[in-house]
Amino acid sequence: xxxxxxHNELPTLEQVLTRKTLPPVCLYNLYIIMRDRLHMEEVxxxxxxxxxxxxxxxxxxxxxxRSGYLTEEDLADGIQSPRVLSRLSQVSSVDExxxxxxxxxxxxxxxxxxxxxxxQLFQQQQQQQQQQQSRLxxxxxxxxxxxxxxxPLDQTRERLHQKAMLNRQDLTDSxxxxxxxxxxxxxxxxxxxxxxxxxANMRRQMEDGGRDDPLVFTDAKEYLFEYMRxxxxxxxxxxxxxxxxxxxxxxxxxxxxxxxxxxxxxxxFSLIFLGYxxxxxxxxxxxxxxxxxxxxxxxxxxxxxxxxxIFNVSETTTFRFNKIRQSQVKRILWSRSLWLLAITIxxxxxxxxxxxxxxxxxx
Numbered sequence: 001x002x003x004x005x006x007h008n009e010l011p012t013l014e015q016v017l018t019r020k021t022l023p024p025v026c027l028y029n030l031y032i033i034m035r036d037r038l039h040m041e042e043v044x045x046x047x048x049x050x051x052x053x054x055x056x057x058x059x060x061x062x063x064x065x066r067s068g069y070l071t072e073e074d075l076a077d078g079i080q081s082p083r084v085l086s087r088l089s090q091v092s093s094v095d096e097x098x099x100x101x102x103x104x105x106x107x108x109x110x111x112x113x114x115x116x117x118x119x120q121l122f123q124q125q126q127q128q129q130q131q132q133q134s135r136l137x138x139x140x141x142x143x144x145x146x147x148x149x150x151x152p153l154d155q156t157r158e159r160l161h162q163k164a165m166l167n168r169q170d171l172t173d174s175x176x177x178x179x180x181x182x183x184x185x186x187x188x189x190x191x192x193x194x195x196x197x198x199x200a201n202m203r204r205q206m207e208d209g210g211r212d213d214p215l216v217f218t219d220a221k222e223y224l225f226e227y228m229r230x231x232x233x234x235x236x237x238x239x240x241x242x243x244x245x246x247x248x249x250x251x252x253x254x255x256x257x258x259x260x261x262x263x264x265x266x267x268x269f270s271l272i273f274l275g276y277x278x279x280x281x282x283x284x285x286x287x288x289x290x291x292x293x294x295x296x297x298x299x300x301x302x303x304x305x306x307x308x309x310i311f312n313v314s315e316t317t318t319f320r321f322n323k324i325r326q327s328q329v330k331r332i333l334w335s336r337s338l339w340l341l342a343i344t345i346x347x348x349x350x351x352x353x354x355x356x357x358x359x360x361x362x363x
Contacts, residue, residue, distance in 0.1 A: 009328040010241060013225070013233045017047065023322035024240045024314035025329055032316055033236045037247065040232065042189035043224050046182050050221045053174045054214040060167040064088065080215050088213075175212035179203065193227055194220055241329050242336060243302030244314035250299045257295030264288030268355035275362030282356035290348035297344050305337030 011021040016030055023029065035041035061079045064070045074083050182191050183199050191199065198220055205211045245253070268285040276282060298304045307313050312330075313321040324330045 010237060011326070011328075013229045016233075017051075017225075022325035024244070024316075024324060025237070025326050026322075029240055029314075029316055029322065030233075030236055033239055034228075034232055036317070037239065038232055038235060040193070042182065042191060043193055043228060043232070045189055046178070046191055047221060047224055047228070049174075049178050049181070050214065050217045053171070053178065053217065056167065056171045056174055057214045060171055061088075063167050080213065080218075085213055085215065172212045175206060175216070178217065179206055191220075191224075194223060198223065239302065240314065241332055244307055244324075244333060245298060245302045245304055246315050246318055248318045249304075249315055250302055253295040253304075254299040257292045257297075257299060259292075260288050260295060261292030264292055264351075272355070272358050272360055273362065275360050277360060278358070279356050283352060285355055286348055286352040289351050290344065293348050293351075294341075294344045297340055301336075301340060303333070303336055303340060305341040308333045308337040309341070 011025050015021050016025060016027055019027055021027075031041060031044055034044050058079060061070065061075070061084065065075065070084065070087060074087055075081075077083060179202075181187055181189055183203055184190075202216055202220060205216050264285050264287075267288065268282070271282050271285070294305075307315075307321075308324070311321075312324050314324050314333075316322055324333060
């Protein structure tokens with residue numbers, strides 16, 4: 001019913017987590033499935049909170065670079081490189097001791113400036129001031145309206161420093177929330193899927209080492225990504241790519257199907273024993289029989305072909321729907337819906353012919 005190429009075109013877990021997919025295989029539906037069907041929403045919550053923490057870290061590093069605390073050489077190996085972590089930890093220690101807010105220079109750069117000739121030293125200072133002025137102007141133009149008069153350089157630097165410290169406080173608060181929400185014993189969403197050694201290591205780095213950078217959570221994030229890829233994501237695809245009904249909807253369809261079959265069989269036997277002739281009016285039993293077969297098929301497969309072919313919707317929670325917008329998923333659901341609809345019609349016609357062809361016998 002579905003070709004191998006369809007399977008190869010299905011979205012990956014990484015695409016879903018980075019919000020590059022469309023309903024019904026989107027991040028919202030993944031969270032609902034992990035919460036309501038798999039009961040492991042804390043895994044996805046932790047992963048998304050760490051993603052947000054990484055976003056705060058990038059914003060903080062960007063602000064520190066523009067304020068002069070970091071250079072392009074510092075960021076050459078990435079925003080989570082040991083050099084960046086070391087430099088920003090030094091900045092934090094300086095701020096805690098209430099030192100002046102002027103941009104710190106690396107020991108290598110300071111030594112080079114001390115040994116440089118006076119003329120070269122003046123040129124380096126002038127070049128650095130121009131670069132810093134351009135960074136400050138760029139940040140100011142991005143964060144506010146263009147003023148009629150340019151603010152003094154000292155005021156802009158002070159504003160950038162305050163912004164960086166606020167970003168650092170947001171970063172620290174975010175790390176503490178992750179610690180208390182997921183990693184401490186008896187937390188509100190304690191991660192039982194993580195090994196105890198990994199959780200203890202993260203707590204030790206945060207509590208004893210005072211770290212709040214995203215590198216602390218990298219191992220746990222990768223471990224949980226693989227855990228979701230192996231155990232949760234295949235079930236999510238089975239429910240959303242090959243079906244469009246929730247669990248409660250499937251149970252409701254089972255009840256409707258059994259009642260409709262009971263009604264159809266009751267009518268069929270009643271027409272036989274009331275002496276109605278073969279064929280003719282007995283063909284009306286096709287309608288309740290088809291409704292019963294269709295709904296029982298929906299219960300067994302988790303797919304309603306009518307909703308797919310006519311309304312193009314997939315159920316998220318009970319009687320709440322998403323439009324099917326992912327092209328690969330739409331093709332798979334249409335193919336399965338046509339097959340399922342054809343099979344239910346064939347079964348219903350066979351049952352109708354059997355009951356319509358039985359000779360009548362009035363009791």
